[in-house]
Amino acid sequence: MDLRQLEYFVAVAEEGNFTRAAERVHISQSGISAQIRQLEHDLGAILFDRSSRIATLTTAGRAALEHARAALTSADAVRQAVDEVNELIRGRLVVGMVTACAATPLFDALSEFHLAHPGVEVALIEGHTDLLVERVRAGSLDIALVGTATAPPAGLETLPILSEGxxxxxxxxxxxxxxxxxxxxxxxxxxxxxxxxxxxxxxxxxxxxxxxxxxxxxxxxxxxxxxxxxxxxxxxxxxxxxxxxxxxxxxxxxxxxxxxxxxPAVLALVWSTDANPALREFVRYSRKVFA
CATH class of the missing domain: 3.40.190.10 (Periplasmic binding protein-like II)
Incomplete structure (x- = not known):
């Protein structure tokens, strides 16, 4: 029994049809049927009633379904955890900074982050606030230190740093x-x-x-x-x-x-709500140094 067989089993159970399930997981109908038969052999129980055009779960199949879904969810969690570690080992962080802003705490945050995660490539780009916000929204910048005088940019996370008249x-x-x-x-x-x-x-x-x-x-x-x-x-x-x-x-x-x-003129960090692992870690450092 392997994860691929469990994925096929869940697909057939949810689709109620071997053909549709095969299309969903991008495999031939004969291939998915063979994998389900192998899974049934390994478990020593029939999982589907094949007497009609609808693939109906047997009692054993119903008992297995919840656990199969849980196993797939756990496997996804393992994958995600490893991906996040990898992104902090060899990821990339692009930081924007409003032109001519000598924000020493931002440099401190970059330094601490780099020392803790030397494998993450860090790039620093200067520009005007409007351009920086646009690039954060577009995804070409991960985070930016911007100056604003109005409400924080919609759809972005914000950490106010300084407010001056x-x-x-x-x-x-x-x-x-x-x-x-x-x-x-x-x-x-x-x-x-x-x-x-x-x-x-x-x-x-x-x-x-x-x-x-x-x-x-x-x-x-x-x-x-x-x-x-x-x-x-x-x-x-x-x-x-x-x-x-x-x-x-x-x-x-x-x-x-x-x-x-x-x-007031407000200085603030802005970043996308869809933060990657490297960005989440850098935000943590930023909150600490700007506190």
């Missing part, structure tokens, strides 16, 4: 530099320097301006927050970034609170 940054000689707090309307009278569309901070900025009916003058955009800060230092406009992005430039820029900017 927007701030304005200007050089000491700027007309607003003596202020500690400004409004969006006041900022809107000056050229604005910001991150491009598709980033969480830009989305938050656009939502806040739109809510107040303000059409800002977006003078220059750069994907690197440090580049946006450098442009502000040179007097090209008011930089709009998160507080943590401006802090490294406190010696060159004045940080201004935006009184009516209410939409």
């Amino acid at each position: 927007l701030v304005a940054a200007v050089p000491p000689e700027h007309p607003l530099s003596s202020r500690r707090r400004v409004t969006l309307a006041e900022i809107g009278r000056h050229p604005i320097l910001c991150l491009p569309e598709g980033t969480g901070i830009r989305t938050a900025l656009d939502l806040d301006f739109a809510a107040r009916g303000i059409r800002p003058n977006i003078a220059l955009q750069a994907s690197d927050p440090d580049a946006v800060a450098d442009l502000a230092v040179r007097g090209l406009g008011v930089a709009i970034l998160s507080e943590s992005m401006v802090t490294p430039h406190d010696d060159r820029l004045r940080k201004l609170r935006i009184a009516d900017a209410t939409t």
Whole structure:
């Protein structure tokens, strides 16, 4: 008796017909009949009543069916467990990261994961949030660290990491530099320097301006927050970034609170609900380091 014979037995029992069962398991009718006869010989009992066109289980067949299904389920579980171990031995993990985000805990998680599972190939790809989310949904990325200002992307698992408000940054000689707090309307009278569309901070900025009916003058955009800060230092406009992005430039820029900017910029990990073993393990490391 082997698993293949049990699979054929269950197929005939569920189909009630040798021909349909043979089609289901991709074998000839004569082949499945021979395997069932061999199984009956091994068990010492007739499993099907063949006196009509319908293959009906005998008493012995009914007694065997539940156990045959359980054996097949257990075999599948063994296969899955081994597959999961193999994926953690020689799998692949593709991680996305929003452009110019120095997320040290993410690097810590990657390091710990690599040390524990050196056989898993790890790839790190940068991009804007919209592109990263699209690639996670498409399956070309396993997980991504993204910036967002709206609800978490639908259909994906999410682990929020950080939530920050927007701030304005200007050089000491700027007309607003003596202020500690400004409004969006006041900022809107000056050229604005910001991150491009598709980033969480830009989305938050656009939502806040739109809510107040303000059409800002977006003078220059750069994907690197440090580049946006450098442009502000040179007097090209008011930089709009998160507080943590401006802090490294406190010696060159004045940080201004935006009184009516209410939409936070959120940094979060997103991944597919259909997680593979390597991804599930990496999420576990990520939860630990980001805690």
